Amino acid sequence: MPEIQFAGPFIPSVGSDFKVQDLSSQVPGDTFTVQEEFQTERLLVYLNGLFQGPPNGTEITVTSTTTFTIATSTLLGDTITVIYSPLNKT
Numbered sequence: 906m907p908e909i910q911f912a913g914p915f916i917p918s919v920g921s922d923f924k925v926q927d928l929s930s931q932v933p934g935d936t937f938t939v940q941e942e943f944q945t946e947r948l949l950v951y952l953n954g955l956f957q958g959p960p961n962g963t964e965i966t967v968t969s970t971t972t973f974t975i976a977t978s979t980l981l982g983d984t985i986t987v988i989y990s991p992l993n994k995t
Contacts, residue, residue, distance in 0.1 A: 922994050923947075928985040935978045939987060942970040947990035950975065953983055 928937045939948075945967045950957040957975060958964040964976045970992055979985060 922990050923988055924991060925986065925988050928987060929983070932979040932983050932985060933981050935976075936968070936972060936974050937985060937987075938972045939989060940971075942992035943989040944992055945970075948973065949988040951984075951986045951988075952977060952979065954986075 924941075926939055928939070931937050945960050948960045948965070948967065950960075950965050950973065952975065957977075960967045960973065965973055966976075967973045975985075
């Protein structure tokens, strides 16, 4: 996976382990799978570019180390992007 350069509040510090993944291919639906295990507290979910709140809050529920559900069901054409920190750092 190529390295991502974030802008705005996501400017990584040296050694940042955050990764980004576009999960839009899994739309429509409400359950999504990330390609690698992630740290629950370091999962940021964006629906159509809007932050969906912290994991295990009212919008995002982490169901395993690679999957989560979103309270708002997505529709065809929506985009889901996640920024996460892998459970196992490489």
